[in-house]
């Protein structure tokens with residue numbers, strides 16, 4: 001009777017360990033490995049509903065994708081091109097009307113503080129490298 005109890009406890013313990021191992025592996029595979037600033041930016045992008053247009057993981061939607069945006073060349077609606085550097089990202093968020101990306105509608109203007117913008121830009125920058133989007 002006692003050994004049956006010990007066996008039962010052992011089975012439960014092993015089960016719990018397996019569940020913890022599997023779930024922690026799942027959370028690592030959840031998304032890109034981000035710095036603290038970028039993680040904060042990711043949360044702000046959710047809170048400010050940016051992700052509604054730019055995608056839950058920056059994959060794009062009504063608005064252009066953020067994955068691979070940083071450092072890429074963006075074509076504007078007047079046919080000119082611009083490199084999506086930090087200054088461009090800051091401006092695009094602070095003043096969405098300053099430059100209009102070709103092939104997309106208008107982004108709504110939203111008042112957003114500089115610190116929040118900087119955090120979101122850090123997030124967008126870290127979405128630039130494919131290794132950030134798919135952790136090894």
Ligand code: HEC
Pocket residue numbers: 045048049050051052053054062063064065069074084089092093096097099100101104105106107108110112120
């Ligand atoms: C209602 C949809 C919508 C929401 C909400 C939205 N955007 Fe946009 N965003 C767009 C569209 C459409 C464009 C492309 C047009 C343009 O250039 O303004 C764009 C462009 C951008 C660009 C430039 C992208 C590029 O490819 O050059 C950045 C950066 C950006 N948005 C960031 C943000 C951030 C940060 C937020 C939240 C504070 C946000 N957006 C909220 C629709 C949206």
